[in-house]
Amino acid sequence: NISPLRAQIRQLDDAAINRIAAGEVVERPASAVKELVENSIDAGARRIDITVAEGGKRLIRVEDDGCGISRSDLPLALSRHATSKIDGSDLLNIHTFGFRGEALPSLGAVGRLRITSRIAGEDAFEVDVAGGRMTSVRPAAGRPGTVVELRDLFYATPARLKFMRTERAELQAVSDVIKRLAMAEPYLRISLTDATETPRILFSVEPHSGPPLEALSRRLRAVLGRDFAENALAIDAEREGLHMTGFAALPTYSRGSAVQQFMFVNGRPVKDKMLIGALRGAYMDFLSRDRHPAAVLFIDCDPQLVDVNVHPAKSEVRFRDPAVARGLIVSGLRHALAGAGHRASTTVAG
Ligand code: ADP
Ligand code: MG
Numbered sequence: 001n002i003s004p005l006r007a008q009i010r011q012l013d014d015a016a017i018n019r020i021a022a023g024e025v026v027e028r029p030a031s032a033v034k035e036l037v038e039n040s041i042d043a044g045a046r047r048i049d050i051t052v053a054e055g056g057k058r059l060i061r062v063e064d065d066g067c068g069i070s071r072s073d074l075p076l077a078l079s080r081h082a083t084s085k086i087d088g089s090d091l092l093n094i095h096t097f098g099f100r101g102e103a104l105p106s107l108g109a110v111g112r113l114r115i116t117s118r119i120a121g122e123d124a125f126e127v128d129v130a131g132g133r134m135t136s137v138r139p140a141a142g143r144p145g146t147v148v149e150l151r152d153l154f155y156a157t158p159a160r161l162k163f164m165r166t167e168r169a170e171l172q173a174v175s176d177v178i179k180r181l182a183m184a185e186p187y188l189r190i191s192l193t194d195a196t197e198t199p200r201i202l203f204s205v206e207p208h209s210g211p212p213l214e215a216l217s218r219r220l221r222a223v224l225g226r227d228f229a230e231n232a233l234a235i236d237a238e239r240e241g242l243h244m245t246g247f248a249a250l251p252t253y254s255r256g257s258a259v260q261q262f263m264f265v266n267g268r269p270v271k272d273k274m275l276i277g278a279l280r281g282a283y284m285d286f287l288s289r290d291r292h293p294a295a296v297l298f299i300d301c302d303p304q305l306v307d308v309n310v311h312p313a314k315s316e317v318r319f320r321d322p323a324v325a326r327g328l329i330v331s332g333l334r335h336a337l338a339g340a341g342h343r344a345s346t347t348v349a350g
Helices: 014-025 029-042 103-110 158-162 167-184 212-224 226-230 273-283 322-349
Strands: 047-053 059-064 112-118 124-130 138-140 145-151 189-194 200-205 232-239 242-249 261-265 268-270 295-300
Touching (some): 029 103, 167 212, 212 242, 232 295, 261 273, 273 322
Parallel strands (some): 261 295
Antiparallel strands (some): 047 059, 124 138, 189 200, 232 242, 261 268
16 A cells, blocks of 8 residues: 555755745735835835836836845845744734745745845845745845845746736736835835836825824825825724724715725734724714725734734734724724714704
8 A cells, every 4th residue: 555645754845845835925916015015114114116017927126225134144034934023932022014034035936036235334235046046145236225126926836827817907906005005104205116118107105294193194195095085084092902093084985895995903904804894884874785984094002912923914913802903993983973974964054
């Protein structure tokens, strides 16, 4: 009996491990862009310029003016489970986007990756990875900060390549990711250029100034448009250690789909069923079934009250007490909406 299951157990090599992990972290160009831009934000960048070609399938390039990576850290940045962001003992206390040390090695396993980086006051260095194999680090030219270039995503995994959508759909997804992160970081300058043919700037926002809610309001005007900004109520509510801020649109500004629902937990963009459900619940009395509320909401709390380590793409979260989060959203928004309704009717009456 030579069942394959009875064969000897072997350790997978790093290239295979990285390719498997990459399947979870990098689903499509937009997920690669998300990982790279989050790295730039974690590096303290004030400016991030993203360039893509063919919806990110041929090229993704993310350039930042962040802290840079030292010569000796470059190979480490590309190894699995190597991160500068946590010391490993404290998974409950996470203040950065990254912490798994998986993005760069995964990207190096599914595309041709080049990282060029320079710490201010030092020289620039660069390294290439393809098929999981890394070149040695060599001197390069560059400004302080980091440039990550990812070419030919999934060239080594044809099965995954087949699942990619049209250039247009991938570009749309990339743009959505960038806009979402732009909302979370109103003080950041960020741009997206399509370089498939003649380079064309698709999206660009200047840093906004002023106190957080004011800067956010200007940023939302720039990203979502004047119409949203002029129909949005400022939200500020608190419940048992959870703090919610942001803007929620009047029911009269509702959409035919859920395209303008953006939620962030401790600054991290999330797509979480429970939170989206709470948002719907808050508007239940104000909207008909086929209409969808528009809102940009930030929930902030002690990192101990929420687990972000639920999903490799980190888009789901788990609150220690989900009922509190739900209650905060439902009552905070209802209160604001009822207040607005009341103000509107007194205005009309007066
Ligand atoms: P993680 O973000 O989870 O730490 P990554 O694989 O995304 O894992 O990155 C590995 C490490 O490389 C980071 O911890 C950081 O030290 C470094 N790094 C990645 N991107 C940048 C960047 N744009 N600027 C500075 N350092 C970076
Ligand atoms: Mg990262």
